[in-house]
Amino acid sequence: MTLPIGTLLAALALLLVVAALIAQPLLGPRRPAVLPESQRDRLERERKRVLRAIREIDFDQRTGKLDADDYSRMRGDLEAQGAAVLRALAGLQTTPVTRDIDAEIEAAVAALREKPDLSRACAKCGGQVSRSDHFCPHCGARLPA
Numbered sequence: 218m219t220l221p222i223g224t225l226l227a228a229l230a231l232l233l234v235v236a237a238l239i240a241q242p243l244l245g246p247r248r249p250a251v252l253p254e255s256q257r258d259r260l261e262r263e264r265k266r267v268l269r270a271i272r273e274i275d276f277d278q279r280t281g282k283l284d285a286d287d288y289s290r291m292r293g294d295l296e297a298q299g300a301a302v303l304r305a306l307a308g309l310q311t312t313p314v315t316r317d318i319d320a321e322i323e324a325a326v327a328a329l330r331e332k333p334d335l336s337r338a339c340a341k342c343g344g345q346v347s348r349s350d351h352f353c354p355h356c357g358a359r360l361p362a
């Protein structure tokens with residue numbers, strides 16, 4: 218059988234497009250299946266829970282399942298909870314958790330930089346040398362281990 222080259226090319230192009238569409242979700246950026254719940258996620262979940270609870274008691278009040286006293290007490294509690302959650306969320310937004318990287322590096326370096334133990338003297342020049350020195354820093358003589 219003979220097909221016009223144009224038809225073959227068009228079919229091939231279509232095939233490539235379809236293959237790309239099928240493969241695209243598979244080639245997308247890999248995300249871990251379960252992300253650890255962040256503080257923000259927890260607060261968002263809490264905010265939704267409070268909103269849902271408020272809607273529920275609003276509904277219960279309208280349908281006469283809650284008397285006015287219970288309703289206003291519960292509604293007040295939920296509004297206070299909602300306000301606390303919103304304040305916490307706003308706090309997260311204004312003060313992002315930033316680590317003082319410079320301070321951490323300084324601390325790590327300081328921990329590594331142990332004070333030299335100048336308890337030895339060089340046999341050649343008599344200068345003070347550290348226990349960890351292999352060569353005398355004053356005269357360059359090799360020091361015993």
Ligand SMILES: [Zn+2]
Pocket residue numbers: 339340341342343344353354355356357358
């Ligand atoms: Zn020396």
